Amino acid sequence: MVRPAGIFDVRYEQDIAVVRTIPQWITLGIFLLLLILLPQIFPNRYLLNVINTIMIVVISIHGLNILTGFAGQISAGHAAFMGVGAYACASLMIFGGLSYWVSLPLSGLAAGLVGILFGLPSLRLKGFYLAITTIAAQFIIISFFLHFKPQIFGGAQGLSLQSIRLGSIIFNTQVNLYYLIMPIAVIMTYFAQNIIRSRMGRAFVAIRDNDLAAEIMGINLFGYKLRAFFIGCFFAGIAGSLYIAFMRLIRPDQYSLMDSIWMLGIIIIGGMGSILGGILGVIFVKLLNEFILMVLTPSLSIILPREVASRISASMGLVAFGLVVVLFLILEPRGLAHRWEILKGRFRHWPFTYGH
Amino acid sequence: MFYFFHFSLSGIFLGAIYAIIALGIVIIYKSTKVFNFAQGHLLMVAVLLSATISPRFGIIAGMIISIAATAFIAWMLERLTLRPLIGQPLIAALLMTISLGYLLEGGALMVWGEGLYKYPELFPTEVIQLFDMTIKQEVVWAFIAIAAGFSIFVFFYQKTLLGKAMRATAEDHQVSQSMGIRVTHIFSISWVIAGLMGYVASIFLGSLSGGHYLNSHLGLKAIPAVLVGGLDSIVGAVIGGFIVGILESLVTGYLSGELGEVVPFIVLLIVLLIKPYGLFGLIRIERI
Numbered sequence: 001m002v003r004p005a006g007i008f009d010v011r012y013e014q015d016i017a018v019v020r021t022i023p024q025w026i027t028l029g030i031f032l033l034l035l036i037l038l039p040q041i042f043p044n045r046y047l048l049n050v051i052n053t054i055m056i057v058v059i060s061i062h063g064l065n066i067l068t069g070f071a072g073q074i075s076a077g078h079a080a081f082m083g084v085g086a087y088a089c090a091s092l093m094i095f096g097g098l099s100y101w102v103s104l105p106l107s108g109l110a111a112g113l114v115g116i117l118f119g120l121p122s123l124r125l126k127g128f129y130l131a132i133t134t135i136a137a138q139f140i141i142i143s144f145f146l147h148f149k150p151q152i153f154g155g156a157q158g159l160s161l162q163s164i165r166l167g168s169i170i171f172n173t174q175v176n177l178y179y180l181i182m183p184i185a186v187i188m189t190y191f192a193q194n195i196i197r198s199r200m201g202r203a204f205v206a207i208r209d210n211d212l213a214a215e216i217m218g219i220n221l222f223g224y225k226l227r228a229f230f231i232g233c234f235f236a237g238i239a240g241s242l243y244i245a246f247m248r249l250i251r252p253d254q255y256s257l258m259d260s261i262w263m264l265g266i267i268i269i270g271g272m273g274s275i276l277g278g279i280l281g282v283i284f285v286k287l288l289n290e291f292i293l294m295v296l297t298p299s300l301s302i303i304l305p306r307e308v309a310s311r312i313s314a315s316m317g318l319v320a321f322g323l324v325v326v327l328f329l330i331l332e333p334r335g336l337a338h339r340w341e342i343l344k345g346r347f348r349h350w351p352f353t354y355g356h
Numbered sequence: 357m358f359y360f361f362h363f364s365l366s367g368i369f370l371g372a373i374y375a376i377i378a379l380g381i382v383i384i385y386k387s388t389k390v391f392n393f394a395q396g397h398l399l400m401v402a403v404l405l406s407a408t409i410s411p412r413f414g415i416i417a418g419m420i421i422s423i424a425a426t427a428f429i430a431w432m433l434e435r436l437t438l439r440p441l442i443g444q445p446l447i448a449a450l451l452m453t454i455s456l457g458y459l460l461e462g463g464a465l466m467v468w469g470e471g472l473y474k475y476p477e478l479f480p481t482e483v484i485q486l487f488d489m490t491i492k493q494e495v496v497w498a499f500i501a502i503a504a505g506f507s508i509f510v511f512f513y514q515k516t517l518l519g520k521a522m523r524a525t526a527e528d529h530q531v532s533q534s535m536g537i538r539v540t541h542i543f544s545i546s547w548v549i550a551g552l553m554g555y556v557a558s559i560f561l562g563s564l565s566g567g568h569y570l571n572s573h574l575g576l577k578a579i580p581a582v583l584v585g586g587l588d589s590i591v592g593a594v595i596g597g598f599i600v601g602i603l604e605s606l607v608t609g610y611l612s613g614e615l616g617e618v619v620p621f622i623v624l625l626i627v628l629l630i631k632p633y634g635l636f637g638l639i640r641i642e643r644i
Contacts, residue, residue, distance in 0.1 A: 333441075
């Protein structure tokens with residue numbers, strides 16, 4: 001961040017602060033108030049549905065951002081870890097008889113432990129080799145849910161659940177679900193932002209930049225890599241259990257390789273190694289998705305003959321993903337977060353032109 | 357025992373296809389340090405092109421056009437999308453080839469739709485009798501293609517000037533640039549060679565299963581083959597391809613099809629835990 005000339009940090013607390021100035025505190029307060037009041041201001045089911053999905057994916061993306069963006073361990077199996085959380089939560093509720101509020105953190109732990117298991121190769125492997133072992137993890141985990149004991153996990157049909165309850169509140173409408181998901185998303189964002197500026201977060205960045213150098217500086221490489229896997233998959237697990245509260249249904253094909261790749265694409269689009277970037281990336285991709293579904297496909301079917309239009313709309317998801325990621329990688333590899341920083345810099349320094 | 361031979365035989369054929377795909381991936385990785393996830397998609401485009409052009413303009417025209425098209429697509433991919441990424445972190449190249457693959461898959465779905473296209477019959481249909489087993493001619497031809505391709509590559513890398521330049525590029529980009537090798541040319545050439553390998557694999561895949569836009573997923577299954585053998589070893593690619601193909605069809609035959617899909621990845625995890633650079637991969641000593 002580039003500040004206008006003459007503004008310095010004079011105390012350590014100032015230097016490490018996330019929210020620096022009083023106007024920023026006020027903006028944060030207004031933002032949180034808006035988040036709380038949002039269902040009252042826009043009581044639109046469709047809008048709330050989109051926002052709920054965005055917040056669930058944001059939680060998962062924070063995990064992937066810590067694992068891949070900060071610690072540099074590429075994971076192409078993040079959707080599968082989300083699935084582990086979802087299945088763990090569902091099994092604990094259905095077969096363990098636990099309430100959702102106990103199985104939510106437990107499912108995060110379960111996903112984290114599975115993450116550690118598949119993170120074990122990271123001690124000896126790096127680069128493409130590690131990325132491909134995570135693809136292997138994706139295939140192995142999903143085929144486990146698909147084929148292991150269909151009488152328990154339900155095979156391809158999956159499991160369906162009842163709505164989550166808290167006392168007399170039933171989380172079955174989008175508004176109620178919003179008040180379930182929103183606080184957790186805010187808390188997880190708070191955690192993610194603070195993990196990366198702790199000692200552990202700095203160790204992650206050192207490992208990402210050069211793991212050998214980091215080890216020589218005294219960072220326990222294996223321990224920190226496994227911690228990165230645990231934290232990343234913990235976030236994924238929490239997101240997965242929220243997703244089953246949202247969908248009330250769990251199927252192996254909700255967590256496909258394509259979803260994992262989408263998540264990697266989201267952190268590229270948003271900006272790797274930036275918590276804000278993760279949020280921006282999810283919003284961008286979700287809006288793009290809704291635009292294709294709601295605007296582009298219907299208008300195509302008006303303009304073009306029916307057969308051509310259906311063919312194009314079938315392939316639109318693949319083409320859109322390919323194009324967006326290719327364009328971002330070539331034109332703005334540092335993602336939306338970087339653009340946002342530039343924009344802020346412009347405003348902050350105006351009318352001067354330094355700093356961007 | 358009969359079934360064992362039967363499954364092994366189909367495994368060998370599948371393994372040969374994997375081996376040819378893996379060769380293409382290894383050739384690109386050796387010189388550009390990019391793992392090409394889109395190799396299977398190149399092959400899918402080649403199959404579909406041949407299948408649609410051959411009935412109208414003859415088999416030879418179909419062959420020529422699809423060879424030219426695959427080589428051209430491979431060259432364009434390198435030139436337009438991967439060249440700007442030189443110097444970017446690993447994940448950029450990884451995601452780039454994955455998304456190029458999805459782009460090709462989506463494009464194929466847009467152009468050809470979801471139909472299954474019949475591949476022209478390039479091989480004679482009569483089978484070879486060996487004791488009491490029947491062997492299709494494709495299997496023999498696949499073996500010949502592998503043997504020929506392998507010996508051509510060995511000769512190419514050992515004896516020709518271009519091959520030596522490619523090996524030098526694989527070793528170190530900067531050093532070879534300062535020795536007078538045009539590294540960017542080497543990149544283009546390796547992608548074109550990989551595109552041609554994609555075409556060769558497409559011949560056998562086409563006669564095995566016809567043309568469909570989901571053929572590209574075969575490329576995904578060739579990934580364990582590449583890594584089991586070692587990312588930068590040509591011998592490893594061939595052997596890894598056969599290991600994965602035979603294992604897959606034995607497990608599919610004896611246990612279940614679903615397990616057959618996963619077994620290559622489980623084998624991959626085990627092999628990488630024991631030998632992190634694959635069976636034949638070059639072990640690099642890292643320095644800061």
